[in-house]
Amino acid sequence: MTTPHPRAFVVGHPIAHSRSPLIHGHWLAEHGLPGTYERVDVHPDAFPEFVRSLHAAGFVGGNVTIPHKEAAFRLAEELTPRAGRIGAVNTLWFEDGRLHGDNTDAPGFLAHLDASLGAGWPEATGVANGRAALVLGAGGAARAILVGLLERGLDRLIVANRSAERAEGLTALDPARITASSWDALPSLLPESGLLINTTALGMAGQDPLVLDLAPLPAQAAVSDIVYVPLETPLLAAARARGLPAVDGLGMLLHQAVPGFRHWFGATPCVTPALRARIVADLESHG
Incomplete structure (x- = not known):
């Protein structure tokens, strides 16, 4: 029986503008790792159910952006001290069967x-x-x-x-x-x-x-x-x-992504000039 590849996400409303899939896709390719990272658009009313169903949906964790960071803070089962002080969560992952939350913006x-x-x-x-x-x-x-x-x-x-x-x-x-x-x-x-x-x-x-x-x-x-x-x-x-x-x-966008990738995919990526150039090119072409 094959082990399913790690599946991570960025969730927001709206979410089409997010560059996070480019960032994590770059690192997955750079490290030669199996896995996926996808955008998920979830209305605030549906966010609690989305979080409760993460494990069943096969997600190992993901990023949380506007307008869900405060809701993610309330729904995480374990919080880092930093997330507790900030009152908002932008990174979720499972550890020992429990959903952990951190704020990596700081x-x-x-x-x-x-x-x-x-x-x-x-x-x-x-x-x-x-x-x-x-x-x-x-x-x-x-x-x-x-x-x-x-x-x-x-x-x-x-x-x-x-x-x-x-x-x-x-x-x-x-x-x-x-x-x-x-x-x-x-x-x-x-x-x-x-x-x-x-x-x-x-x-x-x-x-x-x-x-x-x-x-x-x-x-x-x-x-x-x-x-x-x-x-x-x-x-x-x-x-x-x-x-x-x-x-x-x-x-800040690039560096805040590092801890999440490490939690989900088991490798610590680096913010390199090549990654920055790729995101800059995307910004210039799409705005």
Whole structure:
């Protein structure tokens, strides 16, 4: 009797735009592994039943994207401490007969920072010795990134959001290290910031641009934008024009996929220039 090949998925609503099948398909071919990775479009009303039927359907696990991450958090039987803090799950897998959930956006973001800026970026940007990491936005991505920065040991994190109440809500993650600020205060915050991170949709294709004068940022600061369509957002273009390191959003997408692949297919893949080039080519051809 032959053993069925591992079968994994990415689930969302909608899901046709997802590049995850390209990423995991690339790694399956690169490692010469049997297995499949497929898109599954599931309406929110049907998501709990979808999760309950995973094992019976032959799935070994999968990725979860908008709008199901919070529901996956509630439905997973075992959670990593990181997922517990973030309150959302983007990676599911079976272990010892139980459904486990993690949020790999936090380590994915940090892995891309390390790859782009070097492992010593906290010292190089000044966020290891007094400067703030300034996070724009207060949604799910901001929460995951804040948890990752806390795990990395950063002492000073500022959240700026148009809704002050939502920004204040994120300070509960670590009131001693996270403060909230109004959007209007950004010009006064930039001079003391070593790392600026945009987690909002501003600058994304079809959205309003993020209008922000980067002149007050210190000369050693770095700028990151989790938007990857377009790959070069107006914010990143402005950072490069000032001679500041600019970190695009694609690397976070690539690096967050590594742990899931390891759980499902038993090999640890690498984020390589060849993989990045393949996804960039797809973005350029399909948008």
